[in-house]
Amino acid sequence: MTLSVWRYAHLALAIISFLFLTMASITGVILAIDPVTEKTQPYKVDNFDAITLAQSLPELKKVYPELIELSVDHNQFVTLEGFDADGNDFKQFVNPTTGKAIGTPKEKSEFIQWITSLHRSLFLHETGRFIVGIVSFLLLLISVSGTILIIKRQQGIRHFFAKINKDFFAQYFHVVAGRILLIPILIISLTGTYLFLLRFNVIPNPEIKTVEITPKVDENAKQIDLKDFPIFKQTHLADVEKIEFPFADDPEEFYKIKLTDRELTVNQITGKVENETLYPKAKVLETLSLNLHTGRTNAVWAIILGIASLNILFFIYSGFVITFKRTRTKIGKNKFTADEAEIILLVGSENGSTLGFANKIQAQFLADGKKTFMAQMNQYQVYPNAKNIIIFTSTYGIGEAPTNAKNFENLVIKHPQTQNIKFSVVGFGSKAYKDFCGYAVKIDELLTAQKWATRLLDLKTVNDRSPEEFTNWVKEWSEINLIALSTAPALYSGKTPKLKALNLVSKNTISENDKTFTLHFQTKDKFKSGDLLAIYPANDHRERFYSIGKINNKLQLVVKLHEFGLGSQYLHQLKNDEIIKARIIKNSSFHFPKKAKKVIMIANGTGIAPFLGMIDENSKLIETHLYCGFRHQNETTKKYQEFANQQIEKQHLKHFQLAFSREENSNYVMDLVKKDADLITDFLQDNGVIMICGALAMQKDVEQVLEVICQEKLGKSFDYFKTKGQLLTDCY
C-alpha cells in the first residue's frame, strides 16, 4: 500500500476521534494520578507478597472473635469486616499479621468518581460506554497505522529506532514520541477495546458458576489448627481477592476464598478443599486488562500511562500542525494564466517550506511587472509563452518526489513544450539524508534530456532550508536574466515579518534633471548600512525594497522617482513627521566587511545609498575607495562630492571618483574601474573586498571588466577571488 493511503487513514482516524480522544486523554491523565496517590497511603504492610493465609488468619482470629469478610484490594491493602470483643461491627484496614487496625477505608472522592464516569461513559450510560469503546478501537487503529508510517519513513522495521532527522519540531516530536510511547498507547487502546468487546458480549464473557456444595459433615473429624491447613500454607494473601469466613459454631459452613484465578471452598474443620472452580481465561484476561488499563496495581505503570495519555494530547496538537503545514502546499490564485506567462515557477513541496521560498520569488516577479505563473509540479502542462521555467523541489523517502510532484516525470514526457525554454532547478533537501536532493537531481537530468529545454544554471541545492544557500541561486539567476531579486537571506527565512513604525524626519528636494531624493527616518529598530527596507506602498502584502544607509543613526534612503513607480511615488508624497509601517530586513551578506584591510565600493545611481552610510561609519579607518556612475552632474552629485570630501578629511574614505554618462566626455563607472586596473589587482591580491551596488546591468559590465583585468594582469579568472568571498553584491 502506498504511503499516502496509510497517511490518509491515520489522519482520517485522528479527525474522527480527536474530540473524544482529547476528553479521554485529559481524564486519563487525572485518573493516572489517582492510583499513584492511593499508593502513597500507609496501609500496605512490608513483605506483603510473602504472607500466607496460614500466617495471617490464625492471628486475625485471635484478635477478633467473629470475622465476616476479608478483602485484599489492588493496592494490597487488607480490609477486614466482623464484630469486635464488645459485639460492635467494624470495617477497617488491618495489618494481616497482627490484626492491628491501621485505618478506615474511604470512598473515592466525588471528583474522581465524576472523572471516572466521564472517562468510562461520558455520563451517557451504555451509549457512552459504547462510544468510548469505539474510540479505544480507533486509537488502536491510529497506533497501528502510525507504526506502519514510522516503519515506512525509516525505510524498514530494522531501522525503526534509527536516528530521526529534525525537519521541523512538530513532525520530529510526533515521530520520536510516537516511537517511545507506542507500547503504552497500544496497551491502553488494546485493553480498552478488549474491555469494551467483553462488556458488549462481542467476545463471550462466561459467567462464573459458583458451585453450591451439599455439606458432608463428619461428626468424628478432628479440628485441625488453621495454621496447619495445607491450602492455607500454600496460598498467599497477595493472590486473594476475598475470603468469606464461616460461622464458627456451624460446622456446615465453609471458607469461601476468591483468588485471582479461581474460587475455593475449604472445610473449616479439616482444611480440606471441598471444591475448586477455575475462572475462565476471559475473566483472568479481564482483570489483567483492567489492571493494565488503569495502572491501579502499579504506581510506575500508572505514571507511564499518565505520560502516554498526556502525549496523546500532544500527538493531536502536533498531528494537526503537520497537517496544517501540508495544506500550505496549495498554491494561491495566479495573476497571469499559464498560457500568457513568461516565467513559470513549478513547485514540489510536501510540507510547504519550499513553496514558501517560491512565493517570495513570485511576489518579487509580480511586483516588477513580470508575467509569472506558479503551479505544483503535478500540474505541469504546455506553456506557449514561457521563456523561463524554474523548478523548486524538495525530496522525500529515498530520493523520491514530494507528493505534489509524483506525476511530473510522466507529464514532462507527455507534454513537450513547443518553443525553446531556459530552465533552472533548485533542490531543497537535507544532508542528514543519504540521497541529498535526490529528486531534484533526477529532475535536472530529465529536463536536460528534453529537446526544448536549455540549461540556464547548474542545479543548485539548499540544505535544511538555508536562506543563505538559497540566495546563491537568487543572485546567479537574477544576474543572468537581469531581473532584480532581493539577495538578503533574511527575506527568505520563513519567519512572518513584523512591521515597525518609522518616522520620517527629513526629505530633501529633487534636482531637476536627476529625479533623485533622499529620506531620513527615525526608528527604534536596529539596522546597519546594507540592510534593506521593505515598504508596502499599496497597503497590501506586495513589498518594495530599498537599500539602507545609516547616517547619524538615521535610516537614509536614496530614491529615484519613477513616473509610474508605486514605491518611489509613495515615498515621494510622504510628509515630514509622517509615520510609515515597514520592515527592516537584515542583509548580513552586504554589510561593510570590517575584517577586510581594504574595500572598493562601486555604485551607480541610487546604489550609492548603503555606501554613504558605510563610509560615514568607517571609524576603523579601513582603506576605502568609492567609484560612482551617474547620468548627470547636478545638485545631488555635488552633495555626494561634498560628503566625500568631508569623509576624506576624516580618513573614512581614501578616494572618490565620479563618472557621468550623459555629460560631455561621457564615461561609465566601469571605465573608472578599467583605468584603475593596477590598484584593483593590488587590492585583490591583498585580500581586499569589492562591493557593488546598483543596476544589475552595471554589475554585469563591471564584472566583465574585472575578469579582463584579472586575466591580463594576474593570469587567473576573477572567479578565483569571487569564490574567496572578495566580491559582495547587492544589485537590482
Ligand SMILES: Cc1cc2nc3c(=O)[nH]c(=O)nc-3n(C[C@H](O)[C@H](O)[C@H](O)COP(=O)(O)O)c2cc1C
Ligand atoms: C520523511 C522525510 C524524508 C526525507 N528524505 C530526504 C532525502 O532523501 N533527501 C533529502 O535531501 N532530503 C530529504 N528530506 C528533507 C526534505 O526534503 C527537506 O526538509 C525539505 O526542505 C522539505 O521541503 P518541503 O517542506 O517543501 O516539503 C526528507 C524529509 C522527510 C521528513
